[in-house]
Amino acid sequence: MIGVRDHIRLPAGVELTPEGLRDDVRGETFAVNETARALLVGADGRGTAELAELLVARFGIASEAALVDARSFCRALNERFLLNVDALTATRRRRHVDTSTVLAALISTARALAGRAAAVGSLAAAVTFVLLAGLGAPMLGPPLALGAALALSLVLHEGGHAAALRGVPCCVCLAGVAVLLLHRPLPGRRRVLVAVSGPLTAGAAGLAALAVAAAFQLEELGPAALVLLSHVAALTVAGRDGRVACGLS
Amino acid sequence: MRALVTPFLLGTAAAALLVSGVALALAAGAGGNVHIALGPVSFVIVERSAKVTSTSFGPGLMLAALAGGVLNAVAAALLRRRS
Numbered sequence: 384m385i386g387v388r389d390h391i392r393l394p395a396g397v398e399l400t401p402e403g404l405r406d407d408v409r410g411e412t413f414a415v416n417e418t419a420r421a422l423l424v425g426a427d428g429r430g431t432a433e434l435a436e437l438l439v440a441r442f443g444i445a446s447e448a449a450l451v452d453a454r455s456f457c458r459a460l461n462e463r464f465l466l467n468v469d470a471l472t473a474t475r476r477r478r479h480v481d482t483s484t485v486l487a488a489l490i491s492t493a494r495a496l497a498g499r500a501a502a503v504g505s506l507a508a509a510v511t512f513v514l515l516a517g518l519g520a521p522m523l524g525p526p527l528a529l530g531a532a533l534a535l536s537l538v539l540h541e542g543g544h545a546a547a548l549r550g551v552p553c554c555v556c557l558a559g560v561a562v563l564l565l566h567r568p569l570p571g572r573r574r575v576l577v578a579v580s581g582p583l584t585a586g587a588a589g590l591a592a593l594a595v596a597a598a599f600q601l602e603e604l605g606p607a608a609l610v611l612l613s614h615v616a617a618l619t620v621a622g623r624d625g626r627v628a629c630g631l632s
Numbered sequence: 633m634r635a636l637v638t639p640f641l642l643g644t645a646a647a648a649l650l651v652s653g654v655a656l657a658l659a660a661g662a663g664g665n666v667h668i669a670l671g672p673v674s675f676v677i678v679e680r681s682a683k684v685t686s687t688s689f690g691p692g693l694m695l696a697a698l699a700g701g702v703l704n705a706v707a708a709a710l711l712r713r714r715s
Contacts, residue, residue, distance in 0.1 A: 575638070579642065582646075583645075586649050589653060590649060590652070590653055590656075593653050593656040593657055593660065594656060594687075596656070596657070596660035597656045597657075597659045597660040597678060597685070597687060598685045598687075600660060601660060602660055602661045604660065605656075605657035605660045605661055606657070608653070608657065609653060609654070609657050612649060612650065612653040613650070615645070615646045615649040615650055616646055616650065618642040618643070618645060618646040619639075619642060619643050619646050619700075619704045619707070620639060620643075620704055620707045620708045620711055621707075625639075625642055625646075625704075626711070628638060628642060629635070629638050629639045629642065629708050630635070630638075631708060631711050631712060631715070
């Protein structure tokens with residue numbers, strides 16, 4: 384739900400052109416009418432109440448109706464990842480990923496997911512700590528390792544996809560608890576490569592960590608490394624990446 | 633043909649990585665020499681000496697990987713038929 388005090392802005396890669404609303408990632412331009420154009424011109428960090436005032440001044444409509452229109456329009460664009468809402472309660476956000484080089488893709492994906500990864504990792508660490516404490520074994524090391532592995536696995540998985548998308552415009556989309564990369568449709572082999580690169584990147588990191596754990600008998604590292612390795616399960620048709628690679632979705 | 637080969641290969645890779653990972657995690661948790669097997673089928677052998685640690689994967693890993701590949705190919709065929 385978009386509140387009257389929430390601020391909205393066009394995300395990087397989306398711009399208002401004379402032809403309409405241009406999305407560089409999708410490679411499409413969406414036609415907009417005069418009312419929508421008036422709202423999008425003001426989508427530079429202003430609140431929805433301010434946008435409604437723009438409509439009132441421009442078209443002379445009632446302020447309540449203008450506010451309802453502005454909020455519903457913003458919600459519709461936000462659901463399609465064409466508009467970002469600056470609010471703690473915003474569930475759908477879009478963040479730019481630079482795919483000019485593999486390194487840039489990994490770094491920009493990490494930046495785009497930093498907040499989400501930190502939140503997921505912290506939550507997992509806290510839950511694990513409470514569970515261990517409940518079992519009579521309060522420890523800080525294993526929960527921290529598990530939380531860090533979960534956060535790292537998220538970044539490596541999506542970073543792997545982004546790295547394989549080198550040269551293809553893409554962005555990270557956060558939709559509730561889900562994270563996905565938005566990009567244009569790809570030809571067969573490239574689509575398979577992009578789909579498998581995410582799980583394989585996280586899995587390879589997990590396998591390397593497990594090899595180190597086995598060689599040096601680092602017992603605490605084992606479960607955390609398994610979290611990273613578990614991403615390879617997404618290669619099967621049980622996971623979305625696996626289904627995409629197999630041409631099933 | 634590709635509709636079966638791709639899921640088979642992906643399932644094989646996933647199963648191989650998962651099984652070898654779990655075997656390595658068990659080996660990391662246990663001290664000394666480790667031999668993880670299911671009956672006569674060996675999965676992983678870890679031998680430690682003062683200077684060297686050697687890890688060998690047995691035929692169980694290959695069997696598990698093949699089973700994973702077959703399962704994934706069957707599941708993909710079922711999903712394709714349903715859609």
